[in-house]
Amino acid sequence: MPKITFASTGESHEVPDGTRFLDFCQENDLPHDFGCTVGSCGTCALVVTEGGEGLAPVGDEEAETVEMATDEEGARLGCQMVVNCDVTLRAAEV
Template sequence: MPQIRFINSNKQLDVPEDSNILRMSLRYDGELPNRCGGGICGTCVFKAEEGAEFLDNVKIQERRKLGEEWLEKGYRLGCQTFVTNGDIEISWDDEITNQVKMRKPDKLKQEVAANK
């Protein structure tokens, strides 16, 4: 059973595989900040300090809200991210959260197939 360690709140949770980070925080009082739960506001942005390899793939909403710059630095959105089969440690920072919340979502490039 994977563990999520919420560094800021000093909470450690045993969770089922494929558990959503934000849902587990809400259910067990991990204290990850949140507001919308849908990848729109950016309030639940966190940094994977350890175990990033045990997080699922980045979702479209994360790519839009965070952009490549924040994703490359190890940031994810708790509402969109699931822990797979290993332990993770996450933290969050109010200043980063405020920057992400103010960021306008990227418009993703759509690939257009040439019809010939």
């Protein structure tokens, strides 16, 4: 099973393959902020610091929102992320 690790706390959780990061965080009261939950506000921007090789590539809409939210290279939207591989992540600098 893929593992999500929060770099800020070192907290780690195994999740079923294909788990939506948004759903998992909301169901488990985990420390990541969300706003719109539909990929348009950028509140959930994050950086995968380790792993993430199997994540879906960034689509045009996600790239547009990320660009608006942060200057960090390689940032993703947590609300759009489907976890299918190990990821270590932290919130993006905004």
